Amino acid sequence: MKNTPAEPERVTLDLAKLFADTGQAKLADLPRYEARALEQTPPGADVILTGRAPVWLYLRVAHLLHGRARILTYDSPVTGPVEIFNHNPR
Numbered sequence: 001m002k003n004t005p006a007e008p009e010r011v012t013l014d015l016a017k018l019f020a021d022t023g024q025a026k027l028a029d030l031p032r033y034e035a036r037a038l039e040q041t042p043p044g045a046d047v048i049l050t051g052r053a054p055v056w057l058y059l060r061v062a063h064l065l066h067g068r069a070r071i072l073t074y075d076s077p078v079t080g081p082v083e084i085f086n087h088n089p090r
Helices: 015-017 027-039 055-063
Strands: 011-016 046-050 072-077 080-086
Touching: 011 015, 011 072, 015 027, 015 055, 027 055, 055 072
Parallel strands: 011 046, 046 072
Antiparallel strands: 072 080
């Protein structure tokens, strides 16, 4: 009987929820948003970034998750899913 590797966890990060308590993303609060994104992303997860947020927040979270997430995808109603990076060894 072959051992099959466990499926990676799939996480959807709605970036608008990172600053929902204030209603507007603020650059001064970036360390708090980064901490929240990391709390929600287990190492090796397949992550989808979505939600209404400024581009600087998308870019920072994508950079933050490089090396932590296995696959990072951006998804919006306009574009549909767009793969940002894929470190899946298969």
